[in-house]
Amino acid sequence: MTENTDIHRLLDEAFRGVEMTPDAQDLKEEVRTSLIARTAELEADGRTPADAARTAVAELGDVRELLDEGTDAAPSAGLSGYAALQQKHRVRPKPGFVVRVVVWSAVAVIGITLGILSAVGVLPIIIWGQVALFGFASTAIGLLVGDSLSQETTTNHPMPSGRAGAYALATFLGAYGIGFGALVAFGTMPVWGIVFAALGVITSIILFAFLGATQTNRHKAWTRRALADEPANRFEREPETAARFGIYSAAIWIVTFCVIAVLVFTVGWWWAPVAFAAGFALMMLVLARMLFAPDKKS
Template sequence: MTENTDLHRLLDEAFSGVEMTPDAQDLKEEVRANLVARTSELEASGALPAEAARTAVAELGDVRELLDDGTDAASPRGLAGYAALQQKHRVRPKPAFVVRVVLWSAIAVVGISLGILSAVGVLPIIVWGQVALFGFASTALGLLVGDSLSQETTTNHPMPSGRAGAYALATFLAAYGIGFGALVAFGTMPVWGIVFAALGVITSIVLFAFLGATQTNRHKAWTRRALADEPANRFEREPETAARFGIYTAAIWIVTFCVIAVLVFTVGWWWAPVAFAGGFALMMLVLARMLFAPDRKA
C-alpha cells in the first residue's frame, strides 16, 4: 500500500508548537503508528487517502491533552486514575443507536420465545413458520452485533462497516445454525435439518476465527498510552500462537460437528450434547495450553 504522506504532514502540524522532549517524541511516534493503522482501516472501508488522514487526525484530538494524560498515566497515581481518564474521554451513545439496540433486542427475544413455544407444541405454528421465527431472531442478533461494533466507544474507534457487517453475518449464521439444531432436538424438523445447523455453526466459527486473526488495533491513543505498562498476554506477544489457536479452534469444531452429525444419524440426537461438550472442553484445554505453557522465547 502506498504511504499516506498527508498523514505525516497533518501529524507534524498537530505537534507544531509542542516542545519535542524525549517523552513528546516517543508519544509522536506511538501516535504515528496508531494513525497509520487507523487510516488503513478507513481506506479499507472506502475512504480516500487524504480523507482518511484528516479523519484519523481529527479523531486524535489535542495532542497537548495526550501529553498531559501520558505523563499522568506513566505514574502509579495515573494508573490508579484510569477510571478518571475514561470519564474524561467518555463517548455517549447516540440516541438513534440506543433505539435500534432496543428494537433489535426486542425482535430477538420475541422471535426466540415464539420459536421455542411453537417447537414444544404450545403454539400451533408449522415448522417453516418456526424456521422463519428463528430467522427473524438471528437477523436481529446479527444487526445488534454489527451495529454495536460500528459505534465509537470511549476507548475504541468505530469498526469499519464492512468488518462490522462480517461480524453480523457470523452471528446470524451461528444463531440460525443453533436454531435449526433446536428444531431437530425438539423433533419438529426431520433429522436432516442437522446438516443446516452444522453448516451454519461451522461457517460462523471459521468466519469468527478469520475476523479475529485479522483484527487490527482500534484503541485510541490515550488508551494505549495509559495501558503502556500493562504486561501483554501471550497472544499479543506471539501472533503466530494466536494464529495457531484460531486454526486449532476451527479444526476442533469442524470435527465436533461432523461427529454430531454421525451420532444423530446413527444412535440418536441425544448424544449430540455430549460431543458438543467434548469439543468445548478440548478447545478450553488447547487455550490453557497455549496461554500458560512455558514461553519458548524466554
C-alpha cells in the same frame, strides 16, 4: 499498499508549536504508528487516502491534552486514576444507536422465545415458521454486534463498517447454526438439518478466526498508555496463534457434528447434546492451552 504521506504532514501540523522534548517526540512517534494503522483501516473501508488521514487525525484530538496525560502520574496510580481518565474521555452512546439496540434486542428475544415454544409444541407453528423465527433472531443478534462495533466508545475508535459487517455476518451464521441445531435436538426438524447447523457454526468460527487474526489496534491513545503495564492478550501478540485456534476449533466442530450425525442415526438424537458438550469442552481446553501457554520467547 503505499504509505499515506498525508499522515506525516497532518501530524507535523498537529504538533506545531509544541516543544519537542524527548517525551513529546516519543508520543509523536507512538501517535504516528497509531495513525498509520487507523488510516489503513479507513482506506480499506473505502475512504480516500486524504480523507482517511484527516479523519484519523481528527479522532486523535488535541495533542497537548495527550502530552498532559503523558506527564500525569495519576493514571498509573490505580483504579481511581483510570476511572478519572475514562470520565474525562467519556463518549456517550448516540440516541439512534440506543434505540436500535433496544429494537434488535427485543426482536432477538421474541424470536428465540417463540421459536423455542413452537419447537416444544406449545405454539402451533410449522417448521418453516420456526426456521424463520430463528432467522429473525439471528439477524437481530448479528445487527446488534455489527452496529455496536461500528460505534465510537470511550476506549475504542469505531470499527470500519466493512469489518463490522463481517463480524455481524459471522455472528448471524453462528446464531442461525445453533438455531438449526436446537430444532434438530427438539425433534421438530429432520436429522438432515444438522448439516445446516454445522455449516453455520463452522463457517462462523472460521470467519471469526480470520477477523481476529487480522484485527488491528482500535484502542485510543490514552487507553494504550493507561493500560501499558497490563499483560497483553496472547492472541493480540501472536495473530498466528489466534489463526491456529480458529483452525483447530473448526476441525473440532466438524468432527463433533459428524459424531452427532452418527449418534442420531444409530442410538437416537438424545445423545447429540452429549457430543455437543464434549466438543465445546474440548474447544475450551484448546483455548486455555493456547491462550495461557508459555510465550515463544520465554
